[in-house]
Amino acid sequence: MARTRSERHWSASVGLHLALVLASVVAVFPPLWLLVTSFKPKNDAFTTSLVTHFTLDNYTHVLTGTSFLTWFGNSVVVVALTTVIGVFTAATTGYAVSRFRFPGMRPLLWLLLITQMFPVAVLIVPLYNLLASLGLLNQPLGLVLTYLTIAVPFCAWMMKGFFDTIPVEIDEAGRVDGLTPFGTFWRLVLPLARPGLAVTGFYTFVTAWAEVAYASAFMTGEENLTLAGGLQTFVNQYSNDWGSMTAAAVIIAVPAALVFAFAQRHLVAGLTAGTTKG
Amino acid sequence: MTLTARIRRAFGTHWYAWTMVAPVVLVIGVIIGIPLVRGVYLSLTDANEANVERSIGMNHIPATYHFTGLDNYRAVLTDGVFWDRLGWTVVWTVGCVSLTFLTALALANLLNRRMRGRTFYRLALILPWAIPAFVSVFTWRMLYNEKNGILNKLLAGGGLDAVPWLNDPTWAKLSVIAVNVWLGVPFMLVALLGGLQSIPGELYEAAEMDGAGAWQRFRHITVPGLRAVSGTVILLSTIWTFNMFPVIFLLTRGGPGDATEILVTYAYRLSFVDSPRNFSASATWGMVILAVLALVAVGYRRALRKQGEVW
Numbered sequence: 108m109a110r111t112r113s114e115r116h117w118s119a120s121v122g123l124h125l126a127l128v129l130a131s132v133v134a135v136f137p138p139l140w141l142l143v144t145s146f147k148p149k150n151d152a153f154t155t156s157l158v159t160h161f162t163l164d165n166y167t168h169v170l171t172g173t174s175f176l177t178w179f180g181n182s183v184v185v186v187a188l189t190t191v192i193g194v195f196t197a198a199t200t201g202y203a204v205s206r207f208r209f210p211g212m213r214p215l216l217w218l219l220l221i222t223q224m225f226p227v228a229v230l231i232v233p234l235y236n237l238l239a240s241l242g243l244l245n246q247p248l249g250l251v252l253t254y255l256t257i258a259v260p261f262c263a264w265m266m267k268g269f270f271d272t273i274p275v276e277i278d279e280a281g282r283v284d285g286l287t288p289f290g291t292f293w294r295l296v297l298p299l300a301r302p303g304l305a306v307t308g309f310y311t312f313v314t315a316w317a318e319v320a321y322a323s324a325f326m327t328g329e330e331n332l333t334l335a336g337g338l339q340t341f342v343n344q345y346s347n348d349w350g351s352m353t354a355a356a357v358i359i360a361v362p363a364a365l366v367f368a369f370a371q372r373h374l375v376a377g378l379t380a381g382t383t384k385g
Numbered sequence: 386m387t388l389t390a391r392i393r394r395a396f397g398t399h400w401y402a403w404t405m406v407a408p409v410v411l412v413i414g415v416i417i418g419i420p421l422v423r424g425v426y427l428s429l430t431d432a433n434e435a436n437v438e439r440s441i442g443m444n445h446i447p448a449t450y451h452f453t454g455l456d457n458y459r460a461v462l463t464d465g466v467f468w469d470r471l472g473w474t475v476v477w478t479v480g481c482v483s484l485t486f487l488t489a490l491a492l493a494n495l496l497n498r499r500m501r502g503r504t505f506y507r508l509a510l511i512l513p514w515a516i517p518a519f520v521s522v523f524t525w526r527m528l529y530n531e532k533n534g535i536l537n538k539l540l541a542g543g544g545l546d547a548v549p550w551l552n553d554p555t556w557a558k559l560s561v562i563a564v565n566v567w568l569g570v571p572f573m574l575v576a577l578l579g580g581l582q583s584i585p586g587e588l589y590e591a592a593e594m595d596g597a598g599a600w601q602r603f604r605h606i607t608v609p610g611l612r613a614v615s616g617t618v619i620l621l622s623t624i625w626t627f628n629m630f631p632v633i634f635l636l637t638r639g640g641p642g643d644a645t646e647i648l649v650t651y652a653y654r655l656s657f658v659d660s661p662r663n664f665s666a667s668a669t670w671g672m673v674i675l676a677v678l679a680l681v682a683v684g685y686r687r688a689l690r691k692q693g694e695v696w
Contacts, residue, residue: 124502127495131509133567138516140535141524196412199405207402210395215406222417223621224678227630227649229671232656232664233420233427236437256416259409288401317517319631324657335519339635342523349527356520367515371508 138360145353165354174329175355178337181326185247185333186315189254193311194304197259201266201303202292206278219260227320235324245331250322254315262307269303270296302373309370316363334359427668428457434662450665457669466643466651467670471677473558474627474647481565481626486619488566489573494607496574497581507578514571522635525564526551529636551637554644561645565632569625573618580614581607620685627678648674 148162169175200219204212234253235244243249273296281291297304319335326332332340338359341352396403432450439446461467496507513521528534529550537547550560584606592602628649633639639646639654646654648670656667 120500123495123498123500127492127502127506127510130492131506134510134512134570137521137524137528137567138512140528141520144527196408200409203402203405207399209399209402211403211406215410218413219409222413224624224682225417225421225675227628227653229424229668229675230417230420231653232667232671233423234416235656236423237416237420252412252416255412259412263409289405292405313517317519317631319519319635320653324653335517335631338519338523342526352523353527356523360516360520363517363520364515371511371515 141353141356141360144349145357147350149348149350165350166358169351169354169358173351173355174332175337175358177330178332178334179358181247181331182316182333182335185250185254186312188247188251189258189315190308190311192251193255193258193262193315194308196255197262197266197307197311198297198300198304199292200259200263201268202270202296204263205267205270206275219263222256222260231320231324234321238325244325245327249325250315250333253321253325254311254318257318258311258314262310265307265310266300266303269300273299305370305373309366312366313363316359424668424671427665428672429454430665431456432665432668434660434664437664453665457665458673461666461669461673467673470643470646470648470651473645477558477562477565477645477647478623478626480562481569481629482619482622484562484566485569485573485622486615489570489577490611490615492570493574493577493581494603496578510574511571513567514575518568519631519635521568522564522632525560525567526636529560552641554641557637557641557645561633561636564636565626565629568632569622573622576614576618577611580611584610620682623681623685624678627681628674648677 145165146161146163148160148164200215203209204216238244238246238249238253241249243252277295277299278291281295282288286294317335322333322335323339326336329340334355338352338355340346341348341355429452430450431453432448436448436450438448492510496503496510528536531537531547531549531552534550536550540547549556551557588606588610589602592606597605627647629647630649630653633645633647633650634653637645639650643651652667652670652674655663655670
């Protein structure tokens with residue numbers, strides 16, 4: 108009789124767990140080491156031991172002795188605006204391409220896909236000039252607009268996948284009850300697509316929180332930097348302040364990890380909806 | 386029916402849909418469309434920091450650059466630097482994507498079964514995704530530090546010589562690929578895991594009844610079942626890796642020398658790092674990169690079609 112899959116031979120079991128433990132260690136070690144290092148005194152940054160003299164000096168220094176809080180504030184403004192506007196526009200776009208057949212739909216779908224391909228290098232110089240002429244350099248709004256073009260096309264594709272899984276009968280019922288198309292979308296369909304909103308929100312947040320190229324080019328001057336630019340000032344050709352770098356990096360990683368923890372339950376569903384049915 | 390009447394009628398039926406997509410079209414049009422057109426124009430000129438329009442204090446200096454036709458393109462394509470960078474960019478992209486995909490595929494298959502600690506493994510393996518990429522890249526820079534980094538300290542503990550992770554051209558290439566794979570696996574893993582879970586379990590049971598071995602089940606059920614998901618994630622990951630700016634910019638700045646410089650970081654360097662800033666050359670590189678990517682996407686789509694994919 109064939110063995111059922113739950114009865115694995117013990118050697119296979121050991122191999123399985125060994126492989127997964129090894130992979131997990133590789134995945135977890137760098138962030139863990141970052142955390143450990145951030146609690147060491149500045150001069151011990153490169154010791155191999157775990158924390159021998161636990162200290163919060165790095166954190167105190169970063170928070171009170173540098174412009175870190177300003178950068179953090181700049182990033183929060185940019186990211187919050189990008190996420191709110193991005194999720195909303197991705198949802199309306201995704202809904203429109205999922206439910207309506209309208210002239211211009213195919214070109215739009217193609218446009219959304221093609222913008223994924225645009226390398227930073229193609230747009231960055233002309234975009235720099237454009238933002239300069241609009242007076243948006245060193246302005247959060249300039250970065251928000253830029254990030255929307257990165258996040259929204261992909262998110263709109265994912266949202267389309269989500270809306271496709273919601274039965275059209277729900278829309279029809281709403282219409283029968285006298286709701287406008289926008290009313291149907293807003294009051295009936297959007298609440299059902301909450302996991303999709305979580306995933307697109309997460310993706311937009313991460314994109315904006317972690318973007319480097321545009322942020323480094325468009326934001327200059329210590330008080331205008333976002334976190335990506337600010338972190339570079341700790342470790343560059345002139346200074347090697349690994350203590351501050353690690354503490355700042357940990358503070359930057361925490362909000363991202365929290366948002367991730369919140370969204371991760373929906374990630375599998377979201378990505379497969381977006382990638383297989385796109 | 387006259388044209389205006391036809392437009393009015395189309396507007397009457399479709400205005401909801403058009404209003405809903407309008408913000409996206411507008412933003413893409415302004416922030417991508419205008420710069421793109423301007424980028425094409427710049428690539429046909431000799432614009433650089435010294436001759437573009439600018440203001441110094443109260444003085445406004447008008448632009449003095451000229452239209453030069455295809456000179457920039459000729460210069461790029463006949464320059465060995467371009468072909469060197471293209472070669473390494475291809476190695477980088479293919480290396481990263483294939484290693485990421487194979488690792489993620491193996492891990493997804495290991496994770497997709499009932500066992501103790503499954504949730505723990507899953508969380509641990511997607512952790513790199515939860516941390517902003519530039520934070521991870523800085524962390525890796527610390528681990529890779531030649532004199533003091535933990536990797537070399539561990540090697541020393543095992544009696545091995547220090548490895549010049551980021552200071553030797555070959556090691557630097559391997560190091561940046563390793564970091565990018567580390568960053569990319571979680572996304573692939575989650576996507577493939579989703580794909581695996583959408584394959585009906587009965588297929589495996591039936592195959593097992595018929596006496597199919599593990600490899601045969603993988604080959605004839607898992608691989609075809611994952612084709613749609615893998616097609617999309619491989620294309621996305623190819624495009625993302627080809628344009629992956631932060632890993633290389635923050636880890637090595639393209640160095641040592643220009644050993645790890647990919648096309649995108651090189652184009653960025655031309656207009657934002659080097660002095661004087663060479664806007665026209667940078668725009669030209671950008672256009673060439675776009676052309677290369679378009680070729681990749683078209684070729685890839687054709688290959689998928691041949692296999693009967695609907696995408």
